[in-house]
Amino acid sequence: MITVGLLGCGNIGRVIAAGQENFKITAVYDVVPARVEAFGKEFDAKPFSDFTAFLAEPTDIIVEAASVLAATEHAQEVLEAGKDIVIMSVGALADIEYRSRLIETARQLKRKIHIPSGAIMGLDNISIGQISRIDKFVLRTTKNPASLAREATERTQLFSGKAHDCVRQYPKNTNVAESLSIACGRDVDVELWMDPNEDRNMHEIFFEGEFGEAYIRVRNLPSPDNPATSYLAALSILTLLKNLDNPLVIGA
């Protein structure tokens, strides 16, 4: 049985906890003390309000499902404690210097940093961008204004530019832009739209290069507990955890 320390007892944390099978969440940490206590009681995990004590608890892997800030503050410490980490708030890796430092630490200590596919599909073969010529890569994300905690009466563009800048400005909504950039090895172009007539979280990927061309469109249902987060993102991290001890590795 794989033992998991969960950083973040919110929407994704709850989906993971409800789906435990080959892994057991034994320790939980959150900045909101009442939330971590209630979560610990409900899912039979030891609650922590002190990160150092949480990390000292014997667990095989730490799962971050909290915020870009949490991933930025704690990922290095987790690796240095000799543990693997799953990072959901991928925007933390938009800082190239920080990302390089994390990868170097993981390499030296023979640890793994797992990035779930999250709210999109296609990350597997998009990584051919690391070895093959790419001519065009655009992510167009469209969400209902409510998912962006805004109001709008018509389709409005909020951002056009590079992934690194987008995820810095919208850390709760565009982590996928950073996942795509890491996968294909370049800072991808991003458009972020809000549309009152779109009730789903839509991600469109336009990808052209030496291989040919691809168009991927995902229209996700928002999570019931957090409309900013697609339900697919929670399912994705749960699937990653269920496959951690699977000897058969599928996909690029």
Ligand SMILES: NC(=O)C1=CN([C@@H]2O[C@H](COP(=O)(O)OP(=O)(O)OC[C@H]3O[C@@H](n4cnc5c(N)ncnc54)[C@H](O)[C@@H]3O)[C@@H](O)[C@H]2O)C=CC1
């Ligand atoms: N990679 C991807 O494709 C996707 C990533 N995400 C990201 O996943 C993360 C979790 O999403 P949800 O569960 O929906 O969010 P949520 O807001 O429902 O839950 C986050 C939990 O983490 C806690 N938290 C926040 N900052 C913290 C910190 N510094 N230290 C400890 N606890 C902290 C909060 O109190 C809350 O309980 C978010 O950063 C979100 O942006 C969401 C969707 C897709």
Ligand SMILES: O=C([O-])CC(=O)C(=O)O
């Ligand atoms: O859940 C989604 O649709 C995407 C998202 O919020 C993110 O990438 O941070």
